[in-house]
Amino acid sequence: MEATLSQNTSESAQAALFEVLLYYHYFRLADPEAYFRVHHDLCERLALRGRILIGHEGLNGTVSGPIEATTTYRRILHADPRTRSMAFKIDPSDDHVFPKLSIKLRPEIVTLGLSPEEDIDPNELTGQRLEPAQWAEAMHDPNAVIIDGRNRYESELGHFRGAICPDIENFRDFPQWLREHADDLRGKKVLTYCTGGIRCEKLSGFLRREGFDDVYQLHGGIIRYGHDPEVRGRDFDGLCYVFDQRVAVEVNHTETRRIVSRCRHCDEPSARYRNCAWAPCNDQVFLCESCEESFGRFCGEACREKAARAGNEEALSP
Numbered sequence: 001m002e003a004t005l006s007q008n009t010s011e012s013a014q015a016a017l018f019e020v021l022l023y024y025h026y027f028r029l030a031d032p033e034a035y036f037r038v039h040h041d042l043c044e045r046l047a048l049r050g051r052i053l054i055g056h057e058g059l060n061g062t063v064s065g066p067i068e069a070t071t072t073y074r075r076i077l078h079a080d081p082r083t084r085s086m087a088f089k090i091d092p093s094d095d096h097v098f099p100k101l102s103i104k105l106r107p108e109i110v111t112l113g114l115s116p117e118e119d120i121d122p123n124e125l126t127g128q129r130l131e132p133a134q135w136a137e138a139m140h141d142p143n144a145v146i147i148d149g150r151n152r153y154e155s156e157l158g159h160f161r162g163a164i165c166p167d168i169e170n171f172r173d174f175p176q177w178l179r180e181h182a183d184d185l186r187g188k189k190v191l192t193y194c195t196g197g198i199r200c201e202k203l204s205g206f207l208r209r210e211g212f213d214d215v216y217q218l219h220g221g222i223i224r225y226g227h228d229p230e231v232r233g234r235d236f237d238g239l240c241y242v243f244d245q246r247v248a249v250e251v252n253h254t255e256t257r258r259i260v261s262r263c264r265h266c267d268e269p270s271a272r273y274r275n276c277a278w279a280p281c282n283d284q285v286f287l288c289e290s291c292e293e294s295f296g297r298f299c300g301e302a303c304r305e306k307a308a309r310a311g312n313e314e315a316l317s318p
């Protein structure tokens with residue numbers, strides 16, 4: 001997957017004919033299988049593409065489609081009493097950002113991996129939701145600790161200024177990480193955020209059950225924060241990782257914008273994300289233009305040598 005970040009921001013999509021939707025809703029589904037079948041038919045009929053998870057605890061999705069299709073989809077979900085209040089984060093786009101449609105039934109719509117007895121129902125227990133403007137202010141509270149509720153490869157590309165970015169590979173590693181760092185959080189105002197808000201519903205609920213009382217979450221996540229006309233992404237450094245072909249989107253539209261990721265080779269600031277050209281690796285790395293020219297599109301020396309040994313002429317040419 002190739003991504004030219006500067007060409008894929010929402011700002012460049014002026015005459016957008018497509019939309020990318022990001023949404024979730026926690027609600028009790030008595031019969032997830034039946035809901036799955038109806039939902040699958042609906043998405044196929046509208047020719048939407050993307051990824052949707054359905055479970056007894058609700059719905060989690062991100063899809064792309066022509067505006068007529070995404071508008072119909074939103075209208076139908078808002079006509080359903082179960083998802084009437086579901087918020088959609090909407091990005092204009094020139095095209096689809098997913099190769100296909102994938103809808104899956106899952107025990108959890110985000111996998112925190114707690115046992116069924118331990119699992120968090122955000123409708124019963126969660127952190128206090130902060131709107132973008134409240135969040136922008138809360139971040140500057142001297143007693144606040146900001147926790148990035150995403151994986152390392154996401155926060156590396158961009159994060160809120162001053163946030164703690166846990167070195168974890170998977171959301172289900174969070175409970176252990178939080179327990180190990182509990183002492184650092186005692187007596188603090190704990191703020192959590194993620195891409196669209198869904199992970200923090202559970203994460204902040206988990207923190208509250210662990211005995212923390214002063215817990216807050218960014219309602220609607222980074223994406224909504226970047227869309228908010230008042231805060232316009234203020235104090236978010238870098239870009240927001242997204243799970244589609246865009247790879248990353250712009251968040252900060254203020255004078256505080258800056259790039260925080262660095263080229264793997266020369267360590268200069270760069271938000272240029274590339275896949276290693278050694279196909280069995282295919283790792284995503286930051287790679288500036290001049291390093292790609294001089295070194296080739298590899299994550300490191302090892303892959304470059306493997307590609308050379310394999311006589312992979314095509315991979316060697318930048």
Ligand SMILES: [Zn+2]
Pocket residue numbers: 263264265266267268287288289290291292
């Ligand atoms: Zn470089």
Ligand SMILES: [Zn+2]
Pocket residue numbers: 276277278281282283298299300303
């Ligand atoms: Zn590699």
